[in-house]
Amino acid sequence: MKPLTEQEIRTAFVNCTKGEAKRLSVPRDLNDRPWDDLDYLGWRDPQAPGRAYLVIELDGRPKALALRCPNPASWQMRRSMCSICMTTHTGGVSLLVAPKAGKAGQQGNSVGAYICSDLSCSLYVRGKKDAGAGSRIHESLTLDEKIQRTVANLAAFIARVTA
Numbered sequence: 001m002k003p004l005t006e007q008e009i010r011t012a013f014v015n016c017t018k019g020e021a022k023r024l025s026v027p028r029d030l031n032d033r034p035w036d037d038l039d040y041l042g043w044r045d046p047q048a049p050g051r052a053y054l055v056i057e058l059d060g061r062p063k064a065l066a067l068r069c070p071n072p073a074s075w076q077m078r079r080s081m082c083s084i085c086m087t088t089h090t091g092g093v094s095l096l097v098a099p100k101a102g103k104a105g106q107q108g109n110s111v112g113a114y115i116c117s118d119l120s121c122s123l124y125v126r127g128k129k130d131a132g133a134g135s136r137i138h139e140s141l142t143l144d145e146k147i148q149r150t151v152a153n154l155a156a157f158i159a160r161v162t163a
């Protein structure tokens with residue numbers, strides 16, 4: 001994906017208030033992120049372990065989500081599959097919950113998905129990060145097809161948040 005600035009990221013949030021988007025922590029090392037290998041940029045809040053964020057460019061516009069990890073300890077040692085990139089980890093997948101955009105979110109509605117805890121789906125798909133033995137089921141898809149699927153899965157999740 002194309003590198004984004006802090007300002008572009010802050011204005012891209014679809015499911016939190018403008019004030020929250022202004023205050024939340026955006027990585028300081030944006031210049032050093034491996035943008036060429038990223039389908040989306042995801043990060044955990046260093047000040048609040050139960051919070052995570054991600055940003056992806058869809059149809060030429062960045063869209064960012066604020067996520068909660070309701071129970072950070074619950075996934076430990078369980079073997080589960082990331083619903084975005086289809087990597088299986090032992091203890092490396094978290095249920096991440098996104099408040100819905102707009103009024104539905106203010107009323108407490110949210111949608112959840114099981115996602116790689118370190119939000120590094122792009123690197124697992126490309127084999128740049130290893131999730132351990134048996135983490136990738138053998139598939140006949142090409143790398144490009146796996147990347148397209150990852151983006152499509154995340155786009156579908158964002159569509160549920162903004163629906």
Ligand SMILES: [Zn+2]
Binds near residue numbers: 083086116
């Ligand atoms: Zn993943």
